[in-house]
Amino acid sequence: MSYRGIIAETIKFRGDNGDEGEAYYARPSGDGKYPGVLVIHHLPGWDEWSIEVVRRLAHHGYAAISPHLYFRDGPGDPDDIGAKARAAGGVADAQVMGDAKGAIEFLKKQSNSNGKVGAIGFCSGGRHVYLAAAQIDGIDAAVDCWGGNVVVDDKSQLGSKRPVAPIDLTDKLKAPLLGLFGNDDKNPNPDQVNRTEEALKKAGKTYEFHRYDGAGHAFFNWGGAGYRPEQAKDGWQKVFAFFKKYLGA
Amino acid sequence: MCSYIVEKAAIVGSAKGQQGWMRVDTANVYFDHPFHSTLDHTLNIDFTSEADGARDRVAVELSAESARQLVDRILAALKTGEAAHMV
Numbered sequence: 580m581s582y583r584g585i586i587a588e589t590i591k592f593r594g595d596n597g598d599e600g601e602a603y604y605a606r607p608s609g610d611g612k613y614p615g616v617l618v619i620h621h622l623p624g625w626d627e628w629s630i631e632v633v634r635r636l637a638h639h640g641y642a643a644i645s646p647h648l649y650f651r652d653g654p655g656d657p658d659d660i661g662a663k664a665r666a667a668g669g670v671a672d673a674q675v676m677g678d679a680k681g682a683i684e685f686l687k688k689q690s691n692s693n694g695k696v697g698a699i700g701f702c703s704g705g706r707h708v709y710l711a712a713a714q715i716d717g718i719d720a721a722v723d724c725w726g727g728n729v730v731v732d733d734k735s736q737l738g739s740k741r742p743v744a745p746i747d748l749t750d751k752l753k754a755p756l757l758g759l760f761g762n763d764d765k766n767p768n769p770d771q772v773n774r775t776e777e778a779l780k781k782a783g784k785t786y787e788f789h790r791y792d793g794a795g796h797a798f799f800n801w802g803g804a805g806y807r808p809e810q811a812k813d814g815w816q817k818v819f820a821f822f823k824k825y826l827g828a
Numbered sequence: 829m830c831s832y833i834v835e836k837a838a839i840v841g842s843a844k845g846q847q848g849w850m851r852v853d854t855a856n857v858y859f860d861h862p863f864h865s866t867l868d869h870t871l872n873i874d875f876t877s878e879a880d881g882a883r884d885r886v887a888v889e890l891s892a893e894s895a896r897q898l899v900d901r902i903l904a905a906l907k908t909g910e911a912a913h914m915v
Contacts, residue, residue: 622830626863658864658887659884663876665830665834666856669832702830703830803866804866
């Protein structure tokens with residue numbers, strides 16, 4: 580077996596409100612039809628780890644795109660822009676959904692598209708994937724990696740930017756959902772994950788949840804304090820098996 | 829999960845960022861997952877100028893223990909410095 584080549588680059592895409600922003604797009608090189616994957620980055624921003632995930636997906640045969648959700652707060656280094664967005668209370672869910680739609684449309688328009696698109700998100704991105712699976716047409720598989728605040732017990736946390744708790748939209752989910760969670764995570768904590776699972780069962784949704792002992796938040800993030808190699812290795816296998824089942828590969 | 833919890837301090841002063849010295853009017857302070865540090869959580873401070881659109885910042889990420897020690901040293905420096913300069 581030899582490794583496939585990939586092409587990886589920063590491109591322009593049309594997001595919410597038709598705004599032109601930047602996204603990182605990677606896909607296998609050479610001719611072929613590939614499933615697409617939207618990668619939704621975490622709260623700190625469009626960082627190097629998120630970009631590496633895009634390349635990993637391309638290496639595994641997907642045309643993957645990660646839109647920079649904070650591009651409107653630039654220009655500048657992504658970590659500085661992420662800090663600015665955090666201080667402003669983040670970006671509105673409606674805007675993220677608009678950017679997600681734009682990125683999905685980009686993937687589907689490419690000549691390399693096999694017509695299927697999945698979505699994967701990490702941390703706040705996992706929460707955004709849950710929302711996207713309920714609010715956006717055209718997602719064939721959704722992966723929520725430790726998305727916090729899917730369950731919102733303190734309703735004062737809801738506001739104009741995040742008006743709805745994603746769990747309240749569970750009956751509207753249009754895509755099968757894979758959820759990966761560390762049992763030591765505080766947000767989402769195991770009780771919240773259990774409650775999310777109950778909502779999915781009650782709504783009759785297609786889902787798989789996997790919970791990992793000895794792992795907390797962000798356990799896929801190589802280079803971070805939360806990285807757990809064994810749990811991450813298993814988690815990635817779950818991701819690729821899920822995408823293979825629903826997107827083809 | 830990372831959160832949007834940020835304590836904002838209105839400040840008066842200057843900081844040296846990527847573009848050189850700049851006026852700063854805000855310190856955004858938050859205890860959360862760091863960007864660069866390999867600690868699980870850090871006390872993060874972003875010194876910036878919101879009046880200038882927060883285009884630049886000076887960022888630090890500190891362990892909780894060192895952040896508390898820093899608070900203590902800041903107060904100590906103010907005490908001894910103001911005495912020395914008869915402020």
